[in-house]
Amino acid sequence: MPLSRAPQRRSAFRIRVNPPQVVVLGFLGAILLATALLSLPIAHAPGVEVTLLQAAFTAVSAVCVTGHIVVDTATVWSPFGHAVIVAFIQIGGLGIMLVASLIGLALLRRVTLRGRMLAGAENRGVTTGDAARLARGILLVSLVIEAIVAVILTLQFWLGYGVALPTAIGRGIFLAISSFNNAGFAPFSDNMIGFATDPIIVLPMCIATILGGLGFPVLLQLRRELRRPLHWSMNTNLVLAMTGLLLVLGTVVIAAFEWSNPDTIGLMSPVDRVLVAFFHSVQTRTAGFNSIDIGQMTSESWLVMDVLMFIGGGPAGTAGGIKVTTFAVLLFIIITELRGEGAVNIFGKRLSRAVHREAITITLLSMAAVMSATIALMVMTHLDLDVLLFEVVSAFGTVGLSTGITSALPPAGQLILMLLMFLGRLGPLTLGTALVLRQRRVLYELPKERPVIG
């Protein structure tokens, strides 16, 4: 991680990061505030009634940058409601980036602490100065990317579609923030279906989504050392390689499975078919906009997208899922085993052995959460496995894509989705942090033995 290269300065205060509790409480507070604001009559379009559950669901979906909806974003909320939603998307997205980066920095300091002490160097934790610098850096990067995308989208809405300038600006800002923060909320009743084949709208959104999903550590390193790839950290290398691989793979598979489906892309020109397939491959990483009716896609596309959404995006960014780095660690473990090697080496560095167990733990517990929620929803609704699994993985991965069943779920089912979004947004991060922080030194070891496996 490049974070340690930030200039160092003494500070009077020290932050004792107790990350899990702070993060969870902070997000709960944001959700409560958003729910309260979205429950105000001023947040609703004239004549529209919104229940507390609908307001709370929308609040969780916004703060957890998921994009699952139970009411139509375009017609149910007033301009004030839209402002609340986009503000909490920004808070949720920036918040998670800041927290994850702070934790990353704290862990890095902790990891190198012993080395410093041995060398007689200064022993310091993460200071408020560090936190302020990080916050400034994240805010700067986010606002610059969002501003560029907002300008392009605004111009296209204004000049390309003849929309009034104030409306065009509102849409541009809303979509730019929603894209970069991987939120997937759109100010249109059909999400982005109306713009499926307009590259000037969808490609800038894709770029914002991908950049947000790379994560701040990667963005920072790219900004500072774009021309010195040999200096890149293992984290940067893994995120870039896996993101590229999954984007191409997703595009190819979605295009193949939908190529002759007349209800999705089957009637489009070949170039448009590829554009739409690419758009939805990007969306599984985990923004969740849709420019075709997801409910009309083939079941095999859903299953492939389930896998992609479960993997998600890069760590310490706005994306969800178990993260591409976690998946990469598992892949490299398999490759190492099949080659009969004793240590997992990635890009010329050895992968710390403690990471193996952390990656397994996060992945398997995430699978258990997805399975449990799917079974619970099956008992409640008797809907088909494929649509329920898609809904659950999409919520847990904070993607927000849906085959269209969200608003028809019973209240208990919607509560499960809210829990999944919250767990999916905070679970892997806080769990990962807790696992690293709880590592103890081994004082003695028992005699070893092995069972027969396989």
Place this chain on the structure above:
Amino acid sequence: MPLSRAPQRRSAFRIRVNPPQVVVLGFLGAILLATALLSLPIAHAPGVEVTLLQAAFTAVSAVCVTGHIVVDTATVWSPFGHAVIVAFIQIGGLGIMLVASLIGLALLRRVTLRGRMLAGAENRGVTTGDAARLARGILLVSLVIEAIVAVILTLQFWLGYGVALPTAIGRGIFLAISSFNNAGFAPFSDNMIGFATDPIIVLPMCIATILGGLGFPVLLQLRRELRRPLHWSMNTNLVLAMTGLLLVLGTVVIAAFEWSNPDTIGLMSPVDRVLVAFFHSVQTRTAGFNSIDIGQMTSESWLVMDVLMFIGGGPAGTAGGIKVTTFAVLLFIIITELRGEGAVNIFGKRLSRAVHREAITITLLSMAAVMSATIALMVMTHLDLDVLLFEVVSAFGTVGLSTGITSALPPAGQLILMLLMFLGRLGPLTLGTALVLRQRRVLYELPKERPVIG
């Protein structure tokens, strides 16, 4: 593993075990022979036509002790056909037990080799004497268990149901062999539905299934050291604990999900409902008989059974799946991580770190096989995800339970199932062995680094 306690004797011959190739070729040969025999007109009931694909599918299903069928076992095959099926079930079941036990012994010798050399002790591999002793032991244990169960079943068919004695004997032997070898073939058109609530039929079958699924190393240790549980190996402890846990869990969940389903157990007495739920919990470990119509069960039962079938039974036995030990290793890794400990300790012994990566590799590659086959079948058939996933997991776990779609699949789909049965029977074993054999000593290590995960 208790195998090393067998009395040692010098032998003129040494077996150089090159397990993967030998096992794969042996099974392929058995499948070809069974296909040829089942293609003979003498194997078919009078007036029945059997295609080559149907004969080959049945041969793979018998040799791989799966029990998936594309033609009715009771009415399509002649007595000679039934004899061929049951003979190849026995060959397949005993074969895998012998091979797995031999490999286990060889690995054990290999593992302790370095210790012996350091102590100046004799350096020896696995000899033909060892193999003969193992084969005798396995044959003895199997035949004794099968004989007892066959006698009970025969008596009940004869005295309880008034079936003619020769027929009763035939059914008793067929079911005893099919149970102990976890094959799941039954000589009735409705499998065991006619005997769902007869404990004298189904419970002996359950016991044979469970014993076969524990695996030979566990059976051997139980026979020798039943009263000295402190001497039991990690393998024995893990297999017994996990088998018990999964049996209870499966019974409870299946009973809960089917309790008021009138098409399965909903109209039975409470005791019978529990009996049937227990029977099917046992069947997922991985015999695959059914005493209710699996196609009428709820989707949530299927999903839970998918998980149980994927896990399967004990290693070096007649069960399939990734094996309860592999699953237990993953569970203990998670527990260790959550407790923040540095080493995975199970029952007072430290789990060899190499096993972590092997368990992950087997599990994830098995998941990849299941996912790929499911997607391929979706593209071919447009059947629902839940029935296809069940069919695929059941084939891969060599379970043989089906919602009833097997014979309706297109030929390419049936070929995929045949491949899955073969992969499921030999994949985890040969892969596991290959992984262990390929372990190399680490001569140097690269500097370590870690990405951000979760």
